[in-house]
Amino acid sequence: MNVFLTGATGYVGSAAAQSLQEAGHKVFGLARSAAAASKLRAARIEPVEGDLRQPESLEGPARAADATIHTAMAWGPDSGAVDERAVRTMLDALAGSNKPFLYTSGTWVMGDTRGRVVGEMFPLRPPALVAWRPAVEKLALDAVQRNVKASVIRPPRVYGRAGGPIGEMVKQAREKGVVRYVGSGENYWSLVHIDALAELYRLAVEQEPAGEVLLACDGPAFQVKTIAEAASWTGGAEGRIESWPLEEARAALGPLADALAMDQRIMSTKAGRMLGWDVRRASVLEDLMRGSYAATAR
Numbered sequence: 001m002n003v004f005l006t007g008a009t010g011y012v013g014s015a016a017a018q019s020l021q022e023a024g025h026k027v028f029g030l031a032r033s034a035a036a037a038s039k040l041r042a043a044r045i046e047p048v049e050g051d052l053r054q055p056e057s058l059e060g061p062a063r064a065a066d067a068t069i070h071t072a073m074a075w076g077p078d079s080g081a082v083d084e085r086a087v088r089t090m091l092d093a094l095a096g097s098n099k100p101f102l103y104t105s106g107t108w109v110m111g112d113t114r115g116r117v118v119g120e121m122f123p124l125r126p127p128a129l130v131a132w133r134p135a136v137e138k139l140a141l142d143a144v145q146r147n148v149k150a151s152v153i154r155p156p157r158v159y160g161r162a163g164g165p166i167g168e169m170v171k172q173a174r175e176k177g178v179v180r181y182v183g184s185g186e187n188y189w190s191l192v193h194i195d196a197l198a199e200l201y202r203l204a205v206e207q208e209p210a211g212e213v214l215l216a217c218d219g220p221a222f223q224v225k226t227i228a229e230a231a232s233w234t235g236g237a238e239g240r241i242e243s244w245p246l247e248e249a250r251a252a253l254g255p256l257a258d259a260l261a262m263d264q265r266i267m268s269t270k271a272g273r274m275l276g277w278d279v280r281r282a283s284v285l286e287d288l289m290r291g292s293y294a295a296t297a298r
Contacts, residue, residue, distance in 0.1 A: 003205060004065035006030040006052065006086075007072030009039050011163050012104070012155070012197060016069060017045050019198035020205065028061060030072065052082050055089035062090040067100040067205045080132025087136055091143045091150070100208045101150040102201060103140040107190060107215065109133050109154065112262040117221075119268045120213055127262065129255040141211055149210040153200065156217050156266060159284045160194035162296040166284060169228060170293050173235025180242045182249045183261035185225030190266040192216045193281035203275040215268035218279040230288040234297050 003020055007013035008029025017027045021044060029045040030052075031037040037047035050057030052074045062068045068090055074082040087103060094101055110118065111125035124134050143150040159166040173179050197216050204214065228241045249257035271277040282291045 001025045001066040001205065002028065002064070004028045004030075004048065004061045004068045005045075006058070006070045007104075008043075008045055009036050010071060012158060012194065013069075013071040014043065015161070015194045015198035016071060016201040017043065019195075019202045021045075023202055023206070025202075025205070028065060030058070030061070052086045055085045058086055058089050059093045062101075063093040063097075065099070067102075067208075068094065069102045069104075069201055069205065071104045080136070084132070084136050084139065087139055091140065091146070091148060094143070094148045095146040098147050098149060100205055100210075101140065101143065101148050102204055103137065103150065103152045105133055105137050105152050105154045106130065107154050107156040107217065107264055107266050108259050108262070109137070110264065110266065113264050113266065115263060115265070117265045117267050119266070120215055120270060122266075127255060127258045129259045137213070141213070144211040149208045151204060151209045151212040151214060153204065153214050153216055155192050155197050156190035156264065157192075158194050158197055159191050160281070160287055160292060162292040164194065166227065166231060166288065166293065169231035170235040170288070170297060173232045173237035173240075174297070177237050178240040178242050179228040179232040179235070179237060180244045181224050181228045181260075182244050182253075182257050183224075183246045185223065185228060185241070185243055187224050187261060187263035188221040188265050189224055189227065190217045190221045190264050191219070191284050192279070193287070196277075196279045196281050200271055200275070200277050203271075203277055207275050209274060212270075212274070214271045214274075215266055216271065217266040217268050218272060218277075220283065221265040222284060227284060227288075230285050231293070234288045234293050236297065
């Protein structure tokens, strides 16, 4: 298949591209600069010039491809409006095609699970940072009525390949000598390994579910201060961790602080049952102590 992928130079998108390529698919990646295009070519991804902020540039590539995956996001105060226009443009191009379209959301739209382990039926109560996202999810899912095989993938915190937010914790330990976490650190994060998430994108492209919300969670959640302490050891800070009071974090990070302080314990076997997805990978603590993060630190 020819797959059009936004965010192909990013942490999640580049892993998804690799998984697709290894299965024999050809990937066309959105590139908004010459540097991005060069990076894509080095990864054997065909660059397609365009930008989320220029939604008309997405129309042709989406229409020409056999499947479209949207993993990119424009950061800033207008991120919701940019994402909505980009998704609407791609879905308009795909209307009537019966082709798959995968929209990347995130478990943050589910809000704080307040100590409960929850699944797909949990009501959405997103924090301010992603309050716009449920409407875009609905836009994607409603496209099924326009003969588009659209589904939504909601990853939790992503780890692995020494990158992502866990990689930032290790970097903080190395550079600052301590790892800070927002709030008490007693909240839990659900997580998914980057390689498992990449496999889920591939399976969804190949099997073309329509109108489904797929939670990319099927493993244990870990307490944030436990993750922070492991990252501190890996980064050479000898286990030093530090709470960042929520009010202080809000002053520095804005609404991101509240998202980071949420308790999220999410579990779903739906992707496994429907698509044969196998989530088994090293846990975040194993990856920190003996896996990619430890290897990079050495």
